[in-house]
Amino acid sequence: MTTAIEQIGRSGLHAVRASLDTLAFAFKILARMFDVRAYNSAVRMVLINQIYFTSVQILPLFLAVAVIFGAIVIGIIGQYLIHLGLFDYFGQLLMGFVVTEFAPFITVLLIALRSGSAVNAEIAVMKVNKELNTLHVFRIDEINYLFLPRILSGILSIVLLSSLFSIIVLASGLIFSSLLFDMSMNDYVTALLASAKFSDLIVMLIKCAIMGFFIVMIPIRYGMRATDELTSIPVSVLHGMVNVFIAIMIIEVVSLIVVSSISKFI
Amino acid sequence: MALKTEWKVGLFIVLTVLLILAGLGYMAYKKGFFQPENAYNLSSRTGDGLSVGMPLFFSGFKIGKIVELELSDKGMVMIKISVPTQHAKWMRSDSKFVLEKPLIGSPKFMVITTNLKSSLLSANSVAVLTEVNDINDAIQKIQPILEQVAMITDNIERLTGSLADPEGDMSKILNHTQKLTGSLSSKKSILEMAVGDEKSVQAIHASLRNAQNITDQVGQLLKKTDEELYGKNGIIPLVIKILRELVTNLGKIGKTLDNVEKISSDTAESTKDLKLFRSEVDSTVNSLNRLINELDKKIPFKSEQKIKLP
Amino acid sequence: MRLYSSEELLNRELCDIMAQEKHRLGLVSLDAPLISNLSVLSNIALIKQYHGGLTVPEAEDIAEMRLKKLHLEDIAAKRNSVLLEVQRFCAMILRAVMVEDAMVVIDRPFKIMPDLDDTHFIREVLTSVDDLFRECHIFDYLWNEERYTGGMIHGA
Numbered sequence: 001m002t003t004a005i006e007q008i009g010r011s012g013l014h015a016v017r018a019s020l021d022t023l024a025f026a027f028k029i030l031a032r033m034f035d036v037r038a039y040n041s042a043v044r045m046v047l048i049n050q051i052y053f054t055s056v057q058i059l060p061l062f063l064a065v066a067v068i069f070g071a072i073v074i075g076i077i078g079q080y081l082i083h084l085g086l087f088d089y090f091g092q093l094l095m096g097f098v099v100t101e102f103a104p105f106i107t108v109l110l111i112a113l114r115s116g117s118a119v120n121a122e123i124a125v126m127k128v129n130k131e132l133n134t135l136h137v138f139r140i141d142e143i144n145y146l147f148l149p150r151i152l153s154g155i156l157s158i159v160l161l162s163s164l165f166s167i168i169v170l171a172s173g174l175i176f177s178s179l180l181f182d183m184s185m186n187d188y189v190t191a192l193l194a195s196a197k198f199s200d201l202i203v204m205l206i207k208c209a210i211m212g213f214f215i216v217m218i219p220i221r222y223g224m225r226a227t228d229e230l231t232s233i234p235v236s237v238l239h240g241m242v243n244v245f246i247a248i249m250i251i252e253v254v255s256l257i258v259v260s261s262i263s264k265f266i
Numbered sequence: 267m268a269l270k271t272e273w274k275v276g277l278f279i280v281l282t283v284l285l286i287l288a289g290l291g292y293m294a295y296k297k298g299f300f301q302p303e304n305a306y307n308l309s310s311r312t313g314d315g316l317s318v319g320m321p322l323f324f325s326g327f328k329i330g331k332i333v334e335l336e337l338s339d340k341g342m343v344m345i346k347i348s349v350p351t352q353h354a355k356w357m358r359s360d361s362k363f364v365l366e367k368p369l370i371g372s373p374k375f376m377v378i379t380t381n382l383k384s385s386l387l388s389a390n391s392v393a394v395l396t397e398v399n400d401i402n403d404a405i406q407k408i409q410p411i412l413e414q415v416a417m418i419t420d421n422i423e424r425l426t427g428s429l430a431d432p433e434g435d436m437s438k439i440l441n442h443t444q445k446l447t448g449s450l451s452s453k454k455s456i457l458e459m460a461v462g463d464e465k466s467v468q469a470i471h472a473s474l475r476n477a478q479n480i481t482d483q484v485g486q487l488l489k490k491t492d493e494e495l496y497g498k499n500g501i502i503p504l505v506i507k508i509l510r511e512l513v514t515n516l517g518k519i520g521k522t523l524d525n526v527e528k529i530s531s532d533t534a535e536s537t538k539d540l541k542l543f544r545s546e547v548d549s550t551v552n553s554l555n556r557l558i559n560e561l562d563k564k565i566p567f568k569s570e571q572k573i574k575l576p
Numbered sequence: 577m578r579l580y581s582s583e584e585l586l587n588r589e590l591c592d593i594m595a596q597e598k599h600r601l602g603l604v605s606l607d608a609p610l611i612s613n614l615s616v617l618s619n620i621a622l623i624k625q626y627h628g629g630l631t632v633p634e635a636e637d638i639a640e641m642r643l644k645k646l647h648l649e650d651i652a653a654k655r656n657s658v659l660l661e662v663q664r665f666c667a668m669i670l671r672a673v674m675v676e677d678a679m680v681v682i683d684r685p686f687k688i689m690p691d692l693d694d695t696h697f698i699r700e701v702l703t704s705v706d707d708l709f710r711e712c713h714i715f716d717y718l719w720n721e722e723r724y725t726g727g728m729i730h731g732a
Contacts, residue, residue, distance in 0.1 A: 042625035045632050051275045059278070122613065134608040137601065140626050160282045167285055193296045
């Protein structure tokens with residue numbers, strides 16, 4: 001009994017310590033993010049490469065997913081609204097659900113699955129290969145050179161791709177709502193504009209930036225936990241991705257609470 | 267390779283940012299962010315239901331919003347609204363500003379302009395905001411009806427109390443009627459005895475044979491009795507008259523109760539009581555009618571009818 | 577040339593020198609491999625980019641010239657995993673000499689190139705780039721002494 005309670009206490013303390021470490025690491029990176037001296041040509045090169053791998057390479061797949069998901073979601077939402085006699089809320093659902101919730105969520109999932117896992121594995125491999133030691137020997141700051149460009153790329157990619165996803169979904173929604181629901185372009189645009197709020201879009205962009213930060217930072221942290229053994233690489237990726245998923249859920253819930261608090265306050 | 271990558275990344279960032287800015291710009295343009303705006307001032311007794319950013323509607327269209335709320339030194343709420351220039355034409359000097367608080371849903375702030383020929387609303391003037399509160403209005407409208415219903419219920423209660431009271435007027439009338447009919451019944455039995463009893467008849471015959479004066483006296487007595495009972499000022503016509511009047515009055519009460527029933531049709535409980543009372547009145551009237559008929563049947567109350575002595 | 581009888585001793589001495597001369601240390605060691613997701617050219621150029629503040633083309637131009645000096649321009653675009661042992665060693669030497677006023681420290685060269693019989697190749701490479709570093713130290717085990725026929729290069 002005592003042992004079990006001790007075990008629970010140990011696990012709790014470990015979880016709290018890990019969370020605090022992660023937050024401390026996050027603040028360290030945030031502080032470095034606003035230090036101009038951190039950005040040299042090497043860091044810029046890594047940043048450009050990371051944006052290329054995270055955003056540009058994925059673009060064809062991403063655009064296809066946006067069009068397909070957009071058509072499906074708009075079709076389903078429209079059908080249900082017609083069925084329930086609530087088609088007047090079409091614009092509100094598109095702006096409130098598709099743009100502010102669905103687009104960031106799908107983008108974050110795609111980027112987390114593709115780039116988050118890649119970053120986790122990359123850092124873990126570098127750790128196993130002692131490449132991090134190389135950086136240390138040559139006085140290359142790992143936060144500046146490795147972490148900062150990857151995290152910045154994550155933030156930028158999620159913000160840009162999420163916005164792009166929203167634009168594409170809304171554009172495809174124009175075509176599909178016209179085909180499926182006989183909705184004119186003017187009606188569609190009016191419905192969207194009536195429901196669009198700048199505050200919602202700003203909250204959405206901030207949420208994307210926070211998600212972008214964490215879905216790269218967490219894999220980096222777990223990649224750094226790899227040991228010298230090759231077998232530690234999949235273990236670190238596994239833990240990293242599970243924690244990324246938990247972080248996405250937490251950010252989603254927190255953002256919903258924040259949004260509802262803001263709307264109450266306003 | 268590096269240059270190519272840089273070029274691709276640059277193109278992606280530039281195009282996406284341009285697309286986002288274009289979208290936001292279009293949205294801002296359509297929402298009237300770039301349009302010059304006119305400011306107007308309103309005053310209100312209370313700031314309840316008002317908030318900064320609350321839209322102003324005209325004929326169901328959003329034409330402006332509240333930009334500032336302040337409490338004046340006199341305790342009035344000063345409302346500053348902003349309306350794009352293109353919608354300023356709807357703001358006239360005789361426009362009415364209304365804050366509608368529906369029974370369900372959030373308050374709606376709107377301007378009602380009926381005369382578009384009147385002068386434009388000046389930015390310096392302070393219009394008064396009228397509050398339309400559905401809940402309070404409904405309560406105010408219902409209040410007199412409820413008071414009337416309460417009065418009717420009181421009256422009915424008093425009426426039924428009076429009817430039920432053994433010392434009440436209605437009970438007294440009914441008691442008197444009962445006594446009267448009882449009295450009549452006893453008199454009827456005397457007559458029967460006078461007519462149907464063999465000994466009496468023989469006594470009368472004996473009396474007729476023996477004493478003509480007694481017969482005359484009996485004849486006079488019977489005549490007198492007949493007049494007292496059936497004469498114009500006799501007891502029986504008087505009773506019948508009273509009973510008929512009673513029936514008529516009860517009929518009137520019935521009609522009144524019908525009206526009461528209509529007025530208070532919403533109050534289910536009262537309706538039940540009224541229906542019950544009505545049925546009681548109806549049954550009383552019916553029983554009285556039956557009583558009169560019974561009397562008519564049993565006593566032939568016709569002035570021309572006379573007891574024919576053998 | 578510094579030869580040690582045990583690995584522990586060697587590591588301790590290596591750590592000491594690394595700590596003392598960290599600002600001009602150009603380490604050539606399997607414990608400081610080439611970055612696997614960068615080309616040889618980028619690995620060499622990285623030092624000048626990061627510490628010299630040079631742009632990518634500037635740093636890569638210098639790296640390319642140095643590769644040419646060792647006639648290794650064909651490996652410029654290659655990654656660490658596909659390099660031959662000698663190519664890897666040369667790339668690491670070129671990266672080490674990119675450090676300003678470099679003190680090149682070669683940690684157990686025969687561990688990097690196990691097929692070598694002597695230091696002839698090492699000396700050849702170092703001679704080719706001797707204008708690019710200030711001093712060089714080779715750390716190895718005592719039992720490899722016979723392989724070092726020519727002794728130390730540049731003192732130490």
